[in-house]
Structure formats: C-alpha cells, structure tokens
Amino acid sequence: MGLPDAHLELEVAKAITETGPTYGRRMMKGYLATKGVHAAETRIGAVLRTSHQPYHEARCQGARNLNSTPYRADYMGQKVHMDQNEKLAMFGVTHVVAIDGFSKKIVAHSSMPIKNNLVIYEDVFRPAVLANGMWDQVRVDHGKEFYLTLFMQELLSSYRHNQERRPYLQTSSTRNHVVERIWPEVNNRVNYPLKTALLQLVDQEELDMDENLVRYCVSNLTGQLCHIGLTMVVESWNAHRIPGKGIPNDLAGSGCPKKIPQELLPHSLEAADLYKQHLGSQLTIHSTFGVDPFSTEQDKLTVENQFAEKYSDISDLFFRAVNNDFAPYKEALLHLITTTQRNV
Structure with missing residues (x-):
C-alpha cells in the first residue's frame, strides 16, 4: 500500500522546512528517498503545487539551465x-x-x-x-x-x-x-x-x-x-x-x-x-581565509564549546536561511565573532 496522502503532505512540508523553495518534484523525490520516504513523482508534484503555492509559483518563474549539451559518455568510468x-x-x-x-x-x-x-x-x-x-x-x-x-x-x-x-x-x-x-x-x-x-x-x-x-x-x-x-x-x-x-x-x-x-x-x-x-615544484600545503586567531588549541576549543552551548544544531541555521529567514544565521555569526574576540 502506498503512502497515505496526509502522511505524504506532512513529509513534504517537513522537507520544505529543510530544503527551502527551490526543490521541484524530481529533486524533492530524491531528497525524500534519502530519508526513506518513497512516493510517485506525480503525487509529490501535486502536493508541491497545491499545498505550497507561493514556492511553486517561484519555481515556475525561475530561470533554468537548459542549454543543449553536445556530449557523450558511454559507460560509468569513462x-x-x-x-x-x-x-x-x-x-x-x-x-x-x-x-x-x-x-x-x-x-x-x-x-x-x-x-x-x-x-x-x-x-x-x-x-x-x-x-x-x-x-x-x-x-x-x-x-x-x-x-x-x-x-x-x-x-x-x-x-x-x-x-x-x-x-x-x-x-x-x-x-x-x-x-x-x-x-x-x-x-x-x-x-x-x-x-x-x-x-x-x-x-x-x-x-x-x-x-x-x-x-x-x-x-x-x-x-x-x-x-x-x-x-x-x-x-x-x-x-x-x-x-x-x-x-x-x-x-x-x-x-x-x-x-x-x-x-x-x-x-x-x-x-x-x-x-x-x-616535477621539482612545491605545492601550497595550507590555504586559509583570514588568519587563525587562536594561539592555542585550548582557546579554540573554548570558543567552540561556548558557541555550541547556544547553537547545538547548526543545521537549523541553514534550514531557516534557505526559507528566507536569515536572522538566526546572522545572529549566530555575530555571536561567533564576539565569542572569538573575547577568547583570543
């Protein structure tokens, strides 16, 4: 027996809080499959169209990368x-x-x-x-x-x-x-x-x-x-x-x-x-953005622990941002900066 409509709607709604508005029926089917939830593309598309109309309309208006690709590969590994x-x-x-x-x-x-x-x-x-x-x-x-x-x-x-x-x-x-x-x-x-x-x-x-x-x-x-x-x-x-x-x-x-x-x-x-x-050439071993401000590993661990006390699951920052709620991510970033400044 297939997944009941009500259950599918709940699963799609939950997924949208994590993926944001840009996943259409094919990518949403793929995402749900990674969570062990399986349903036909047509059913998922219907839920996306009827239950989440603003996101559906935004996807319909979005530009797609549909340029032709004159390319051929004959087998996996070519x-x-x-x-x-x-x-x-x-x-x-x-x-x-x-x-x-x-x-x-x-x-x-x-x-x-x-x-x-x-x-x-x-x-x-x-x-x-x-x-x-x-x-x-x-x-x-x-x-x-x-x-x-x-x-x-x-x-x-x-x-x-x-x-x-x-x-x-x-x-x-x-x-x-x-x-x-x-x-x-x-x-x-x-x-x-x-x-x-x-x-x-x-x-x-x-x-x-x-x-x-x-x-x-x-x-x-x-x-x-x-x-x-x-x-x-x-x-x-x-x-x-x-x-x-x-x-x-x-x-x-x-x-x-x-x-x-x-x-x-x-x-x-x-x-x-x-x-x-x-070849006689030396490759750059480490590439950093900015300069590591920590003089000891203990200082770094202290900041990580203090940050984790307030933000134990940073995935929620991403889920909120892709749903156009940027405040948690911005607040977390500023908190990380001030916490680091206090401990270096």
Whole structure:
C-alpha cells in the first residue's frame, strides 16, 4: 500500500522546512528517498503545487539551465568532471565537485576556505577513486588547483580501463559540460540564500571583511553550513530521476570497470612529495581565509564549546536561511565573532 496522502503532505512540508523553495518534484523525490520516504513523482508534484503555492509559483518563474549539451559518455568510468564554484569565495567558501559523465552521479564533493591542490586531491579525487575505481579520463578547466590531481591521474594511468584515451583533458570552464549544469542547482539551494544574508550584514556595516578574525569566523561557520546544504543537494541529485536517462545512483551501478588498491593512492602530503620529486615544484600545503586567531588549541576549543552551548544544531541555521529567514544565521555569526574576540 502506498503512502497515505496526509502522511505524504506532512513529509513534504517537513522537507520544505529543510530544503527551502527551490526543490521541484524530481529533486524533492530524491531528497525524500534519502530519508526513506518513497512516493510517485506525480503525487509529490501535486502536493508541491497545491499545498505550497507561493514556492511553486517561484519555481515556475525561475530561470533554468537548459542549454543543449553536445556530449557523450558511454559507460560509468569513462570520464569524470571536476570543477570549482566560487560564488561565496569573497566570504571564504569554495565548492569542488566530481561528477561522472555517464551516470551524472556526483561521486565526491568538498567545501573549503580557498581552493587548494592538496585539499581537492584528498577530499575529492582520492575518495572518488577509492570508492568507484579509476576513470579513463579526468576533465577539468585550466585552474592550477587541479595540478596534484592531474599528476596522480597520469601517474596511475596504466590502471585505467581504456588506456587509449588521454588520462586527463583541460578545457575552458564553459566546455566542462556535465559539471557546469550542476552549479545552478547548488547556487539556488545553497549559495544564494547564505550570500544574501552575508551581503546584508556587510551593507549594514555589521561585518568588516577586511579584518582577519572576521574573515576567519565567516569562512568557518559559512563553510560548515555549506557542507550541510551541499551534502543535501548531492544526495538528492544522486537519487532523483533525470528525464530520458534514469537515476544517477542506479546508472552508476558498481562503479568504474577498473578498481585500484588503496596503497596506490597516498594521502595528500605524500602525494605532494611525489609531485615535488617528479616535477621539482612545491605545492601550497595550507590555504586559509583570514588568519587563525587562536594561539592555542585550548582557546579554540573554548570558543567552540561556548558557541555550541547556544547553537547545538547548526543545521537549523541553514534550514531557516534557505526559507528566507536569515536572522538566526546572522545572529549566530555575530555571536561567533564576539565569542572569538573575547577568547583570543
């Protein structure tokens, strides 16, 4: 027996308090599936249209990224696309994702203060390969932040399924077709609500982004909220149905044809040493936004504990922000800044 209408309406209403207005019937179905709630797309769409009309009308009026994509990948593991999103770079958050060209599954993602070779390799490329196997080709733009990833992809190129293809390809960002299409989803569902709140604080002169302590706090809290939101988008995307294709999680199947043992993929510091030995260049190990104001780990722990006493579940800050209630996030951020100032 299917989910009763009343139960479905309650589940959709609860989900909207967490996702905000931008999830349509397909993404909402994917999000509900991640929560163990299953219902037909048509039923979910009907609930969204009738019970939440202002949000439905806003989605209907919103611009869509429907440009044609002259692109083909024949199987999971043929091409993986990696790209960065810097819509929140001025506030110390950059997103990086990796998406399989065939299944359209987002296989890894990370939010970091500033794009960094070691972090991208450690948090995106390495876990994607360990979980799925070696891709025949990594496709990126011309950014320098992918140097370590491309170096390791080439170093391990003999472990690929199809070795006739070049191990990596760098093209302009406008031609990184598959991954570019995910960014409007992330911008609408994560970046723009948080950026709106931050710009309001700047305009009201409550944030001075020229101060290192402020920059550090803004990046820290905003990065954590972005991680919550980006994870929601990724899980929902991977579980939603792409018209004419299928569900990314299903299309990805068991991953790439060629797997690779973990010992061949060293952690980032060791990989950076290999890079220096082979190419003679030193990569930046740490990239921070602002300057860490804490002189001791104890001072840092004190601030974290004091902040947690008032804000034990920061996910609620994100849920409120995406529903256009920016006050809790702004208040929490200012509280973090003043708490930090008292303890350094």
